[in-house]
Amino acid sequence: MPTEIPSSQPLLIFGAGGHARVVADAVQQAQTDWLLTATDRNDRLCTGELLPGIPLATMDSLGSWFGALHVAIGDNHAREKESLALGLRQLVSVVHPRSSVSPYARVAEGCFVASQAAVAPGAQLECGVIVNHAAVVDHDCIVAAFTHIAPGALLGGGVRIGSRVLVGSGATVQPGRTVCDGVVIGSGAVVCHDIDQAGTYLGIPARRVS
Incomplete structure (x- = not known):
């Protein structure tokens, strides 16, 4: 079964597009007390909120991320590339x-x-x-x-x-x-x-x- 994310622990959603919003919505409905942040390599997308209550932050502002991570990109090749770059050990399923x-x-x-x-x-x-x-x-x-x-x-x-x-x-x-x-x-x-x-x-x- 998928890796469990402990209650009230941070989860970074990597992606700022439509699929990322779908993933964020699923996370909110599954566990409303997870601490969600979203980011993308395109800084221009990292303003405002992914969904209400889920801030978008630039990668530079986040620094080194040591929490749980979900790569929320629909394109297969891009999802693979970012997952390998960010580190498979941090990945969790939603x-x-x-x-x-x-x-x-x-x-x-x-x-x-x-x-x-x-x-x-x-x-x-x-x-x-x-x-x-x-x-x-x-x-x-x-x-x-x-x-x-x-x-x-x-x-x-x-x-x-x-x-x-x-x-x-x-x-x-x-x-x-x-x-x-x-x-x-x-x-x-x-x-x-x-x-x-x-x-x-x-x-x-x-x-x-x-």
Whole structure:
């Protein structure tokens, strides 16, 4: 299960965009007494508040950060880059209280599971995975590091997904299929066969288009 953040301890949300606001909202609903701050490498974004009560601060003003950290960036490559740069040991996962994560699933550090998402028994989420709103990761799936399962996507039982994969909104990967690293599965596509070559796949059944 995800790393627990002790009550009334500081948590830094790294990111100042829409995904960061979604993560911050989940944290507030899960534990209202966590002490939240947000930051970004772009100082121009670090003014005001990420959400009401969550200040945005420049990285310089924060100095060396020794508390918990969640990298809240939707882009897979950018999330991986920042997670490695900031230090994997500090990363914690955020799980929305209205998601369903089996106690028999494994959620590694730095993951985010959004509202209405489901992660079934035997599923494994490696570092920095996003399971977005209403997405389903069925039993015994393995999702490799820094992959993004977009809203409403479905991974059937026993699916294997590589690293830095984007499974688009409403897409389906049928049970038992394998998808290699670096693949983009377009919105609404249905993966009926194993994918062993990086690229973008669209349609029903999903076919490589680039």
